[in-house]
Each structure stands twice: as C-alpha cells, then as structure tokens.
Amino acid sequence: MSSMPASTATEAPYRAINFADKLAQIHDQWQQRVVAEMNDYQFKVVKIEGDFIWHEHADTDETFIVLDGHLRIDFRDGAVHVGAGEMFVVPRGKEHKPYAQKEVQMLVIEPRGVRNTGEEQNERTAANDLWI
Ligand code: NI
Numbered sequence: 001m002s003s004m005p006a007s008t009a010t011e012a013p014y015r016a017i018n019f020a021d022k023l024a025q026i027h028d029q030w031q032q033r034v035v036a037e038m039n040d041y042q043f044k045v046v047k048i049e050g051d052f053i054w055h056e057h058a059d060t061d062e063t064f065i066v067l068d069g070h071l072r073i074d075f076r077d078g079a080v081h082v083g084a085g086e087m088f089v090v091p092r093g094k095e096h097k098p099y100a101q102k103e104v105q106m107l108v109i110e111p112r113g114v115r116n117t118g119e120e121q122n123e124r125t126a127a128n129d130l131w132i
Contacts, residue, residue: 019045019067023105025132030124032108032116033132042112045132049103054095055118062090062110069104073097 022035022045030052032044045067064071065087073080073088074097082088090096108116117125 017043019105019107022132023047023067029103030116031126031130032128033130035132037112040112041109044108044110045105046108046126047103047105048098048100050100052098053117053120053122053124054097055120056093056095057090057110057114057118058093060111060114061092062096062108062114064088064090064098065107065109067105067107069100069102069106071104071106072099072101074099 017035019035022033026033026045026047029047029049032046034042034044036043048071064073064082066082066084068084070084071082073082073090076095080088113128115121115125115128
C-alpha cells in the first residue's frame with residue numbers, strides 16, 4: 001500500500017536547463033539571456049553573427065563556451081578560434097573582439113552586472129538580467 005508523502009514542500013521541480021530549448025526561444029542576435037546563476041555569476045546564452053566591438057573588462061575574466069558554430073576572438077596580438085564543444089577564458093583587462101562569420105550559439109559566463117561591451121556603449125550593448 002502506498003501513501004502520499006506527509007509533506008509536498010520538498011517536491012521541488014528538479015529540471016535540467018537545456019541549452020537547445022533555451023536557444024530555440026531566442027529570435028535575435030547579440031542579446032544575452034540569463035539561464036542560471038551560480039553565486040554572483042551568471043550563465044547567459046546568446047546568438048551572435050558578424051563583428052563585435054573592441055572592448056575589455058577591467059574587473060573580470062570572461063568565459064565563452066561555444067555550443068554551435070565557430071567563434072573567433074580577436075586580440076591586438078592574435079586570435080583564438082573556439083569551436084563547438086570548446087571554451088576560452090578571456091583574461092581580465094585583455095582587449096578583445098568576438099567575431100562570427102556565421103551565427104554562433106554560445107554560453108557566456110561572467111559576474112552579474114558586467115556590460116557586454118565593457119566601457120563602451122553602442123548598438124551592440126545588451127540589456128542585463130534578461131532571463132529565459
Ligand atoms: Ni567581452
């Protein structure tokens with residue numbers, strides 16, 4: 001014989017975050033959407049295509065994890081190519097410019113409140129704290 005648990009308070013909906021599901025909800029490019037937080041860090045999915053702007057983040061490193069496509073991150077003294085299933089950490093204070101010849105779908109990990117264009121503000125500057 002079975003019975004219901006005495007309390008349902010512990011029946012939290014344990015649900016994995018599925019990147020494909022999240023990306024399917026995104027119909028624009030360059031706007032980062034938060035899918036999770038870990039302490040004061042945010043995990044953000046974004047689709048990009050084309051050229052970003054040169055910028056740097058004075059106070060934090062920035063992690064890129066490519067889910068689909070091929071990302072190139074330019075530096076003043078070189079570039080790194082990051083393919084699907086690969087990641088790269090841009091060091092704090094290092095000037096960089098992401099570039100995607102075709103659309104790239106990726107996960108960006110950085111502290112809450114970081115502006116995507118660093119000290120710059122232009123048409124590529126994304127709103128913060130948009131959750132999906
Ligand atoms: Ni950056």
